[in-house]
Amino acid sequence: MALLHRAELRPTKLELLATWLPGRVWYRGDADAEVVRVGAYRFDDPAGEVGIETLLVRAGTGPVHQVPLTYRGEPLAGAEDWLVGTMEHSALGRRWIYDACGDPVYAAALADAVLADAGQAEEYFEEDGERQVRPPNMEIASDAPAAEVPPVGAVRSIVDGDLTVIVTDGVELTVVRRPGSGASATGVALIGAWDDVSAPLAYAAPR
Template identity: 40%
Template sequence: MAFVHRGATLSPSKPEIVGQWLAATDWFHADPEADPIAPPLAYRFDDPAGKVGIEGLIVPYGGRYIQLPLTYREAPLAGADEWLLTTMEHSALGRRWVYDGVGDPVLVTAFISSIAGGTSSAILEFDAEDERRTAPTSVHAHGTGSGPMPTPLDVVSAERTASVSTVHTTAGVLRIPHLLDPAAPASSASLVGDGDALGSTLLLAEFIPG
């Protein structure tokens, strides 16, 4: 379960974060200010330690889908300054440090764990009318594997080439596309996403053991 604070205000908002990130890329050439970013679709994973928020944002834009994986932290992540996107003021949680998840080992581990074990993204949990309720996310992500978590798993490096990020780990390579292609085939070691708003299953990430 991933707990969310319904009704919380965020500054900057998630569409603003996506817009700022896109403006800094070398592969996105539209103008997010002229054509505003729509509220993103999303999927979440749990951090076993309960400290880091893990979320994949998927934004419909110009007939395509753009993916930005994020992590939300209560304090800065040591050694990850290049992956820090912004600090966010959350009305319920206070200040959060928002990272491009490609550079956060907690997100990398969550993605590879889901891919390897064939597990699914988290269900949302929230408080409403003095009781705890659950709801699905707008995107359901799940791995296609059926084996154990590869170990040892430590992040060695991360880099981006055009619209694809590549994370090298001691267990293999994780590739995360940011411009999603509905025609991209999934393998037996992929993270795929589906949902009513997507219209098709999308390849969200793939893992190459080695």
């Protein structure tokens, strides 16, 4: 489960992405266009320390881009190249925001979602001691029967591109940066559905 806070963010996630996205090799669109959210889904960090959220966004009339993010209360050692930026969270203080493809916590969560069909985290607010669940605005599901997930282990290499490939000790993961573009990889697929679109979001294959 993902506990959400009714908080003020400075800058907002979309403001951060508006300056960060145009510098990505896989970005397609006008660098000056407004970035809007199309959909989002979250994973759980079993340790409860790292926020894991994937945003589907569009800039102007450009294609939908998939941006997995991790939110941390401290910098992630060795991940400077994957830092999107920092924000001030009115409830949690300073947060370091990373492109999650460079975060090992995300790699483990993505492997569970694809290979074990773990699904997305339930999102909720707490108000006056009562839990208020926020319905998901998109669906995700594995396209294969749930299987045992090998130990992910350490991240050994990452190749960023239209298909970002994350190689770990136990699994090779592929993140589709522009879902619906027709790009594909081998392995079990994680399928996303939003609006009237259904497309692969990621792939996983045990090594």
